[in-house]
Amino acid sequence: MKYWYWFILVCSLTANAQFQLNGIVKDASNNKPLSFASIYTSTGINTISDVDGKFNIVSLHPFYEFTVSYIGYTKTTITTQKDKSFYSIALIQNTHTLNEVIIPNENPALGIIRKTIAQKEQNNPQKQLNTFEFKLYNTLVITANPDSINSKIDTIITSKNTIKTDSTNYKFKKTIQKQHLFQTEKVSLFQYKEGVVKETILGTKMAGLKQPIYEILGFKLQSFSIYDSNYELFETKYNSPIDNNALKEYKYQLLDSTNIQGRELYMIHFKRKKKIGGLEGVLYVDKSNYGIAKAIMRVRGVLDITGIHEFNYLPKEKIWFPSNKSFKIVKGNNDDDVKLLGGSIQFEGNTDKNFKSRKKQASDFIYLLSKSTHFDLTINQPIQIKKSAIALDIKKEAINRPDDFWNRYRKDSLDNRSRKTYSVLDSIAKKNQIELKITVGRRLINGFIPAGPIDIDLRKFFSFNNYEGFRIGLGGITNDHFSKTIKLEGYTAYGTKDGNFKYNLGIGTLLGETTNSWLGIAYTDDVREIASTIFSIDKRGFKIYDPRPLNISTFYNYKNWKAFIETKLIPKTESVWEIATTTIAPRFDYAFLVNGKSYSNYSMTTAMVSLRWNPFSDYMQTPSGRVEVEKRFPKFTFQFTKSIPHFIQNDFDFGKIDFKTEYEKQYLNGNRTTILFQTGYAFGQIPLTHLYSISPNNITKETILQRITFAGKNSFETMYYNEFFSSEYAYLQFKHGFHRITLFKKIKPSFVFVSRMAWGNLEHNERHSGLVYKTLNKGYFESGVELNQIYKGLGLVGFYRYGPNQLLKFEDNIAIKISYIFDLGF
Structure with a gap:
């Protein structure tokens, strides 16, 4: 199902926040980036640097300073400056503090992770709660940050000594300043009972499409639970860093201490012992009950993928319950052009590899971002899950919800760029017959070409065997344009060697x-x-x-x-x-x-x-x-x-x-x-x-x-x-x-x-x-x-x-x- 993601990426959230800054955290002695350093603002925003030491802070409210800390280094507070959006922070090692934290006989992170694994059953909501139910609002966009794109119009001298202009980046930046490349929203009801988790989609809308691509809605970006033995990112499963056998596969480092909702937490960095790929990230572990209060999961490669899980603490139940999730894909390291559905997406490779470097194109800045917010939580109340064998149920009325439905459930009102995306993509889709092209693509994958009310079967055109010789034929089946409740199908074929005609004719009626x-x-x-x-x-x-x-x-x-x-x-x-x-x-x-x-x-x-x-x-x-x-x-x-x-x-x-x-x-x-x-x-x-x-x-x-x-x-x-x-x-x-x-x-x-x-x-x-x-x-x-x-x-x-x-x-x-x-x- 991954090709549906690429389809919309080729054919084609962060909202424009009022206050935003980014930067990088480095070691002052060797200038190397510090992965997973803690960054928090005076207004209560808490984030960390990524594996490259980079960080980004987005806030709806102004803040005038932020603090950067890293275990073994001296904490630093930086005052923000007007009209400055990028900060390079160099932290100085503090060996005295480091010696106080490290236990000579054992890495302290290992003891914390052992207790986290031992307490999984007590901290897992799906083990401790009889039932729960909540609603979820999700947005998914494919977009780019306009500030990252150079809008300069380049001059190119061709082999024939003629001068041409390349305005690709300029045009792309103009487009991305006004709208996203793709956008979809959904509101879902999640229910849990007796080991079964079911999602029912109450409403969904997809920019440019009257009927959404259901495969995208069924696409699993990240695991529902952080306590699963296998953690999933972008439909790829990895051994969880808190699996029972995780200590054999991962190495752990105590980064720092912090607090969320007034509870003291350890920040534990984990990474596979083997150097080849795999899952990496940070776990925020409650010092009292060793439950997971936040988790950041990342995979780097051809694609750079990050999944973040956030939790709210429930004092009565004494567990952390999921509250927000986010998922982001950006381009990673690869020296090839990856061709997808007739288009081409270029992935920037590492410069230390043996390939010819190239100038970054505007499309190199495209990323996918999904954000989910949980609300209306009820726990341990009698609920009934209908058709529990169905993991994802899309209601028929979900695809035609009115504006007041979305205004009621959106957690934040759409910004100008998001609103523009719907109107522009709806217009483009109608003009370019996008829905028709998707329909054709779906059927072509299965070996059919739609021709009005009939889908022509490509498998019947031509074949060869030693008895019939060349087998030449024609076949097909009626589609929804003919009837949604009756279908006719058939074929005829002729063998050039045996000299006989063959045929089939069938009729069916829909029962359910x-x-x-x-x-x-x-x-x-x-x-x-x-x-x-x-x-x-x-x-x-x-x-x-x-x-x-x-x-x-x-x-x-x-x-x-x-x-x-x-x-x-x-x-x-x-x-x-x-x-x-x-x-x-x-x-x-x-x-x-x-x-x-x-x-x-x-x-x-x-x-x-x-x-x-x-x-x-x-x-x-x-x-x-x-x-x-x-x-x-x-x-x-x-x-x-x-x-x-x-x-x-x-x-x-x-x-x-x-x-x-x-x-x-x-x-x-x-x-x-x-x-x-x-x-x-x-x-x-x-x-x-x-x-x-x-x-x-x-x-x-x-x-x-x-x-x-x-x-x-x-x-x-x-x-x-x-x-x-x-x-x-x-x-x-x-x-x-x-x-x-x-x-x-x-x-x-x-x-x-x-x-x-x-x-x-x-x-x-x-x-x-x-x-x-x-x-x-x-x-x-x-x-x-x-x-x-x-x-x-x-x-x-x-x-x-x-x-x-x-x-x-x-x-x-x-x-x-x-x-x-x-x-x-x-």
Whole structure:
């Protein structure tokens, strides 16, 4: 979902405060910046310097002095000067004070953190409170500070000795002085009961859009609770600095003492022991109960990300409860131009790296800022959470709230720049048809192009396999412009090699909008690869090409009538329920022998349920349906198919049980591990066309070079087509991908280690006549490496086959393939 953030950033809060100053804190002896120094004003504003020693103070009320302190240094008070907005403060070390604080045997911060970890249960509101409920007002803007941008109009001499002017920065500064690049507001109700936290959006508005982009509302910028074992920033999880095992990963430093709401606090700086990236920040720990009174979390890299949590102390409950949150993204360090959705955002790199430095552009000063304020808190009162399995619920009326709603809930009135943003972006969006472009973009990602009331299916235009030859077709589905309650879909295709037309036609009616429930019927006359496992609930993603069918020759024709229900009614699941009758005609030499009779063509009537369960994911309910907003693993898919004896046309009595589970873990260093386990069991009278072949992807050619084709995603690259068939099988795949390695500026391959194994068995081998094949009783093993995205999405993979089914010739066990990853730039 991150691409929606980038989308609005390419297409395109701090409010203009009355009193604002910034500066930097340094060590007077060596001029090095002091990270996380305390800065507070005479009016009660309290902040700290960032990891670079920089600080910023914004106030609605005037102040005439501010104090800077840092443990081990002499405290300094600075008087503000008129017309001066930047201050460089040099602190002098005070070794006497430092010696008083440091305990010889142990870092004092470690003792404080140990007690903080030990007291987590007593200080966590979600553990100490039975229920709570509060409202939240949030603003999110993408903008820039006009004062940071040089508005000078540059003179450029081109290669042809002609003089041109570059007014980009000038124009950008003029724009940003008047408005933000993007702006959205929302009012939410948060409820907690019995371990469940639910957000219900009561109102939302997004500049330039009549209907908001729901994906942005579901985007998780930072964790709800500071006490979670994993802390999340910008949809990336990090081990929390107060996790039970945090002392092994983080180092801590006692910075200073301060107070909030009259309570004395420790300021503890934390940072990963390893130098590679990770979470860094400051925890404000209550000296009495060791609860967290404030937390600043930061990650520096390609993006500079900061999340701040503030709390109010509840004397009766003796805990700190969240009161405000803020989140900010600015550009970090990278020497590349990052291309996104056809645009280009340039990230300024470190000057000590080997790349050509460039002049900063206006866009380098763009940042995202989100601010949230909690209010109307009630605790330990009876509440009812409806549809608790839905983490985020957007009410239908939320997108059309009148002005008096916003005037009632805004914590501060909008400044001139914010008000101008709504009017300007609404006008620009209407003129440039932004909503239409977003609609097109959404559907294009899923493989469709909208054409009036119909979305054309890009997957149906063209493909190739060894049976049909070139398959040329046209397909599509109706959209909301046709009807919101009825949908028609279909396709037609022609194979240049087999000379036959194929087609499909279906109609569905909406049963429930919030659960995405549809009832439909469809007829299909087409061909399918034999022994292929298809989970009906799986949604086919858009591919420019589908590599596996290129060299498949064994297909069967199927003519199928089906009635189905698709629904997300059951929490955290989606399912398909289907009854179908099908006539099968194999397009290869095959006969199925059962009960003394030989079948070359046969009929089946079946009932099927296909269900995916994502128990650990979070879901968002929008007015147009339910969306998985945070994908968590493992995920589970189950499918059961059973023939219906003595019903319409049915030659056999059989059943199939199929199951798969997927697991994925992403690491802070960019590595990723994925595990796929899949199994199937077919019982009864079942022909070869409907057994299992476990996705082979190798062709029978003499040399390695002749066998080079495109690699599949989860297929056995060294297994030959029709080499093995099974009536029961188990398949395990392990992949570990490393972060991309820069070899040259445009050559950045990603290295992936892959290992696959399978076991299978075939009952009633004597029933199948026509093909020569083997069974997987002894197991099958292959391992290899993928070198993906070497250049423009193209890569190279290599696999080796070993174990009981290894072939006699060494070269026959080797498969070299081409990989291709299509990158839309998200």
